Amino acid sequence: MRRKLPVAVLGATGMVGARFISLLSSHPWFELKAVAASERSRGQRLREAVRWLPPEGLPEEVLELEVRSPKPRELEEAEIVFSALPSEVAGSIEEEFAGEGFAVFSNASSHRMDEDVPILNPEVNADHASMVEVQRKRRKWEGFIVTNPNCTAAVLTLSLKPIQEEFGIRRVIVSTMQALSGAGYPGVSSLDILDNVIPYIRGEEEKVERETLKMMGAPFKPASFKISASCHRVPTLDGHLEAVFVELERQAKPSEVAEAMASFEGEPQRLKLPTAPKPPIVVRGEEDRPQPRLDRMEGRGMAVVVGRVREDRSLGGVKYLVLGHNTIRGAAGCSVLNAELFAALKLL
Ligand SMILES: NC(=O)c1ccc[n+]([C@@H]2O[C@H](COP(=O)([O-])OP(=O)(O)OC[C@H]3O[C@@H](n4cnc5c(N)ncnc54)[C@H](OP(=O)(O)O)[C@@H]3O)[C@@H](O)[C@H]2O)c1
Structure with a gap:
């Protein structure tokens, strides 16, 4: 069996964040290692900070995770970050992670229309995954940003x-x-x-x-x-x-x-x-x-x-x-599917 890839969720206390956690907590290829949100939530257990829970609830061990800041040095054990940050703050935070070598799969609109950032809905345009090679070269990044659509x-x-x-x-x-x-x-x-x-x-x-x-x-x-x-x-x-x-x-x-x-x-x-x-x-x-x-x-x-x-x-x-x-196919689920596509194509 292949090694599970360690992942973190940014914006974990919101609606899309909770969907991410639900999809990732029993994922066969990815292992949820850390969660991050705003200063409001920092230092709290996820169970105290989370603002909304999906109908199926979230696993106990995940609810015990401590909420961290969305900074690369605080989430070092992850290789992939899933972003459910508001677009007003996502832009620069996601760039920082990509610059530090993380694969960023984002729900925010901040980078969707950047020329070298794919908006990926994998049944529709899996061939756009190749755009990250241009992005990495142009921006001199070890990592990259892939967005999913509105x-x-x-x-x-x-x-x-x-x-x-x-x-x-x-x-x-x-x-x-x-x-x-x-x-x-x-x-x-x-x-x-x-x-x-x-x-x-x-x-x-x-x-x-x-x-x-x-x-x-x-x-x-x-x-x-x-x-x-x-x-x-x-x-x-x-x-x-x-x-x-x-x-x-x-x-x-x-x-x-x-x-x-x-x-x-x-x-x-x-x-x-x-x-x-x-x-x-x-x-x-x-x-x-x-x-x-x-x-x-x-x-x-x-x-x-x-x-x-x-x-x-x-x-x-x-x-x-x-x-x-909208929060599964239209948000967290699409991002997870994008990361699976990258893993299957050996682009991670
Ligand atoms: N809802 C949808 O159907 C949908 C679909 C596609 C895309 N999206 C996009 O996905 C993103 C998340 O949407 P949402 O509906 O989950 O929003 P939400 O429920 O408002 O959650 C926002 C999350 O971002 C965190 N956050 C807020 N300000 C922050 C800051 N300054 N620094 C770090 N973290 C911050 C919040 O943490 P605190 O709890 O600590 O404040 C919370 O975890 C947005 O960009 C949205 O446009 C949403």
């Missing part, structure tokens, strides 16, 4: 990939219904969101549009199809639901598009990575699915669920609904 873009691009491969894409329009956990903990005030929908999420539409093009193009060359996003916060807990409208390059029946999605496999499935869902896209035939409460844990939260694939006459293509778990 949660909405993660779900969207996974559903679009088989369509792009088989039929080509001219234009995408997406309208979202995004869960509360997407805003972190404590998120949106209950008095603002109960009995309500907030029709604006700061910066979200721009992120979805540009990250989708970066991921769905070649390394260093974004895709050129047109994309328009409208993003909205709704009072569900977990699971982003997205209504997607696609103009195709080559005409296809909805049943052909549904079949292309249902039979799709990416590099994580081919490499049999431990966190890879099989299948990555579940296509449902019922007219009232997917639903967040019923479908968000498909593939242990790593699969996306597609439904209502039908013709779009106005665009000349198809429209459908896609649902994905």
Whole structure:
């Protein structure tokens, strides 16, 4: 059996951090050695500092870990760091770790649009992993930074990939219904969101549009199809639901598009990575699915669920609904899958 790689989680006390810990605490390839968060939490046991727990809870031995500062010298026993830091602080902290030789897998948006940093959603663009070689040379780093996409873009691009491969894409329009956990903990005030929908999420539409093009193009060359996003916060807990409208390059029946999605496999499935869902896209035939409460844990939260694939006459293509778990597929789970991809490709 191969040696387990030692890892640490930055931002371990938040919502994505807790998801990371849950995924890593029984991981076959990685061993969680340390956790870090802000000065507020430093020196406390994780059980005292953690602000939110996943429904399955966290293992006792992990809850006993002492929360440290997100500094390379405090986390020396780790080789990989998973970052769930807020983007306002993540940028320079992640650079410091990469400069000190750590492999950094980040959820924060700080470096996503840097030219030499891949945004990796491994079923969609595993070939972008090679960008870290350019990054290391340019920045003279021993380590590197790999980001994963914004949660909405993660779900969207996974559903679009088989369509792009088989039929080509001219234009995408997406309208979202995004869960509360997407805003972190404590998120949106209950008095603002109960009995309500907030029709604006700061910066979200721009992120979805540009990250989708970066991921769905070649390394260093974004895709050129047109994309328009409208993003909205709704009072569900977990699971982003997205209504997607696609103009195709080559005409296809909805049943052909549904079949292309249902039979799709990416590099994580081919490499049999431990966190890879099989299948990555579940296509449902019922007219009232997917639903967040019923479908968000498909593939242990790593699969996306597609439904209502039908013709779009106005665009000349198809429209459908896609649902994905925002803090698993859209955040911590995607980062863990990225690290597994790097381990399998011997890039660590
Ligand atoms: N929620 C999602 O669906 C989602 C999806 C994709 C990406 N992301 C991204 O993932 C990151 C984490 O999101 P989240 O939802 O987990 O946020 P969160 O619940 O607010 O957690 C933030 C974490 O960062 C720590 N932190 C805050 N300020 C810090 C500082 N100055 N120095 C060091 N640590 C600091 C917090 O520690 P303390 O507890 O000590 O304050 C906490 O552990 C963000 O960049 C977010 O945009 C989130």
